[in-house]
Amino acid sequence: xxxxxxxxxxxxxxxxxxxxxxxxxxxxxxxxxxxxxxxxxxxxxxxxxxxxxxxxxxxxxxxxxxxxxxxxxxxxxxxxxxxxxxxxxxxxxxxxxxxxxxxxxxxxxxx
Amino acid sequence: xxxxxxxxxxxxxxxxxxxxxxxxxxxxxxxxxxxxxxxxxxxxxxxxxxxxxxxxxxxxxxxxxxxxxxxxxxxxxxxxxxxxxxxxxxxxxxxxxxxxxxxxxxxxxxxxxxxxxxxxxxxxxxxxxxxxxxxxxxxxxxxxx
Numbered sequence: 001x002x003x004x005x006x007x008x009x010x011x012x013x014x015x016x017x018x019x020x021x022x023x024x025x026x027x028x029x030x031x032x033x034x035x036x037x038x039x040x041x042x043x044x045x046x047x048x049x050x051x052x053x054x055x056x057x058x059x060x061x062x063x064x065x066x067x068x069x070x071x072x073x074x075x076x077x078x079x080x081x082x083x084x085x086x087x088x089x090x091x092x093x094x095x096x097x098x099x100x101x102x103x104x105x106x107x108x109x110x111x
Numbered sequence: 112x113x114x115x116x117x118x119x120x121x122x123x124x125x126x127x128x129x130x131x132x133x134x135x136x137x138x139x140x141x142x143x144x145x146x147x148x149x150x151x152x153x154x155x156x157x158x159x160x161x162x163x164x165x166x167x168x169x170x171x172x173x174x175x176x177x178x179x180x181x182x183x184x185x186x187x188x189x190x191x192x193x194x195x196x197x198x199x200x201x202x203x204x205x206x207x208x209x210x211x212x213x214x215x216x217x218x219x220x221x222x223x224x225x226x227x228x229x230x231x232x233x234x235x236x237x238x239x240x241x242x243x244x245x246x247x248x249x250x251x252x253x254x255x256x
Contacts, residue, residue: 029118106231
């Protein structure tokens with residue numbers, strides 16, 4: 001099992017969720033976070049915004065579905081990409097980590 | 112060292128906190144999150160209004176002589192209603208603990224939060240490589256004590 005943490009733009013959240021639903025992935029946890037990447041926020045005129053609001057999705061999936069889910073999130077969260085260019089700065093990141101054990105609280109069983 | 116993510120009901124957060132305190136585990140992080148499970152945020156519950164509507168319907172049928180016995184249990188099947196809830200507010204606990212403590216913590220969280228209904232939540236246990244106490248710079252298991 002793997003834990004996927006995707007930090008995406010708040011406005012692309014709905015699109016990502018719909019794309020995951022189309023691929024049969026419904027279970028997820030969402031939270032609002034703020035953060036910055038290697039550009040250290042954005043500068044608008046003389047004003048510097050050091051942290052930008054983002055949405056974090058946490059999804060735990062069996063190993064064989066993980067690579068598909070990552071591609072689905074990647075494509076849905078990328079903004080304005082064409083055949084000849086990539087997305088924009090601030091589209092987000094996806095992190096994948098191991099999960100050793102998982103328990104459902106309703107039954108108390110290990111899954 | 113392991114990191115325990117527990118996603119639980121909001122109203123069970125306080126009892127869980129007390130139970131974890133009594134185990135001697137002091138460091139817990141709480142986050143307000145929204146989430147949904149395998150059902151995609153839909154729940155099925157008995158619909159009391161639906162049963163009532165059906166009973167009224169049965170009496171009308173009886174008055175018109177279309178059914179013999181309105182008390183017949185065959186006519187009183189409980190109606191289920193499906194609610195679309197979407198993302199539901201939950202609390203997420205994050206506990207970093209030594210390997211030996213993990214089964215105890217997991218069992219305690221299950222014991223406190225298990226009601227047997229959909230939406231009780233889930234626990235994930237993930238490996239952690241290092242922990243550092245910022246105040247002193249202690250590393251590893253020492254940072255957790």
